[in-house]
Amino acid sequence: MYIDLRSDTVTMPTAEMRKAMAEAIVGDDVYGDDPTVAELETLAAKMAGKEAAIFVPSGTMGNQLAVMTHTRRGDEVILEENSHIVVHEVGAASVISGVSLRTIKGINGIMRPEDVEAAIREEDIHHPETTLVCMENALSNGRVVPLETMRAIYNVAKKNNLAVHLDGARLFNAAAKLNVEAEEITAYTDSVMFCLSKGLCAPVGSILAGSKSFIDRAKKNRKLLGGGMRQSGILAAAGLIALKEMTKRLHIDHDNAKYMADRLSEIPGVKVDMDAVDINMVFFRLENEKISDCMLVKGLYDKGIKVNSASKGEWRFVTNNDVTKEDIDYTIACMREIIGA
Numbered sequence: 001m002y003i004d005l006r007s008d009t010v011t012m013p014t015a016e017m018r019k020a021m022a023e024a025i026v027g028d029d030v031y032g033d034d035p036t037v038a039e040l041e042t043l044a045a046k047m048a049g050k051e052a053a054i055f056v057p058s059g060t061m062g063n064q065l066a067v068m069t070h071t072r073r074g075d076e077v078i079l080e081e082n083s084h085i086v087v088h089e090v091g092a093a094s095v096i097s098g099v100s101l102r103t104i105k106g107i108n109g110i111m112r113p114e115d116v117e118a119a120i121r122e123e124d125i126h127h128p129e130t131t132l133v134c135m136e137n138a139l140s141n142g143r144v145v146p147l148e149t150m151r152a153i154y155n156v157a158k159k160n161n162l163a164v165h166l167d168g169a170r171l172f173n174a175a176a177k178l179n180v181e182a183e184e185i186t187a188y189t190d191s192v193m194f195c196l197s198k199g200l201c202a203p204v205g206s207i208l209a210g211s212k213s214f215i216d217r218a219k220k221n222r223k224l225l226g227g228g229m230r231q232s233g234i235l236a237a238a239g240l241i242a243l244k245e246m247t248k249r250l251h252i253d254h255d256n257a258k259y260m261a262d263r264l265s266e267i268p269g270v271k272v273d274m275d276a277v278d279i280n281m282v283f284f285r286l287e288n289e290k291i292s293d294c295m296l297v298k299g300l301y302d303k304g305i306k307v308n309s310a311s312k313g314e315w316r317f318v319t320n321n322d323v324t325k326e327d328i329d330y331t332i333a334c335m336r337e338i339i340g341a
């Protein structure tokens with residue numbers, strides 16, 4: 001077994017999840033027959049503080065379904081330039097929804113409400129119509145957006161009749177960091193996507209939540225995208241445990257990330273971005289340029305540790321349910337050996 005620090009997407013379903021999946025009562029969900037999916041969607045809507053929710057195969061599909069359901073072709077969407085929808089969803093918003101993305105440069109990925117306001121198009125025969133703002137929380141740079149910022153952006157959007165979607169792939173990490181219920185975050189959104197996979201350990205699946213009429217329309221759009229699933233209660237059974245049990249333990253991953261950040265920063269030549277340690281991610285740089293990406297990735301791999309190579313010189317190690325404090329101590333010892341510190 002490798003220690004896998006590449007992401008929280010690598011988490012394995014727990015033994016309880018595997019048992020629940022084996023025993024799940026299922027039905028054809030396209031007919032609306034699957035009681036386990038229905039139970040998951042009801043619980044997910046409640047936890048998100050929304051009227052309704054829909055189970056989707058991935059976070060990407062949840063985000064794209066939101067964009068598709070909120071907008072019409074030709075509309076413009078405002079969002080941060082490094083957000084997942086912009087950078088990591090293959091340009092799907094333009095392909096699927098025919099919208100243009102108006103990106104804003106945030107401060108450490110956090111949009112300023114005044115920049116969102118300035119990016120809204122005025123009524124003009126030449127302009128696309130701005131109809132949607134997308135936020136992200138937690139950010140994939142490991143930071144959590146303060147509630148006051150979300151509230152201010154939501155207020156700007158509402159003043160201008162725009163819908164607000166939240167990419168909350170790691171919504172419960174953000175909630176744990178802010179020490180609030182998830183619904184206190186989603187109060188500043190019309191729709192939210194959150195992942196049951198990632199830190200919550202379900203093998204597959206995400207949720208899109210919003211008003212009943214929004215989710216009714218999203219259900220049809222999900223079918224259009226080929227995302228209507230049949231006996232998906234097998235997967236929803238794991239999702240229920242993700243929501244009921246695994247949301248409660250994310251603070252452990254966060255504590256472990258802080259522990260890892262502290263231990264890494266004790267290594268000479270390792271510069272940890274301590275301000276970015278809000279959730280389960282640790283970002284750092286190596287001062288010695290002679291240590292190549294390959295040297296560290298292969299060196300750690302040979303010692304049973306998987307990490308991704310650096311992105312523009314920045315390394316990211318991620319804690320998760322399958323990474324213990326002992327694993328972190330072992331990783332630190334291996335790092336010291338490889339970089340000669």
Ligand SMILES: Cc1ncc(COP(=O)(O)O)c(C=O)c1O
Pocket residue numbers: 009057058059060061063084085136138139140167169170195197206
């Ligand atoms: C912020 C964010 N949004 C959306 C997604 C998409 O989730 P999925 O990989 O399930 O499509 C990810 C995945 O890493 C993510 O980090």
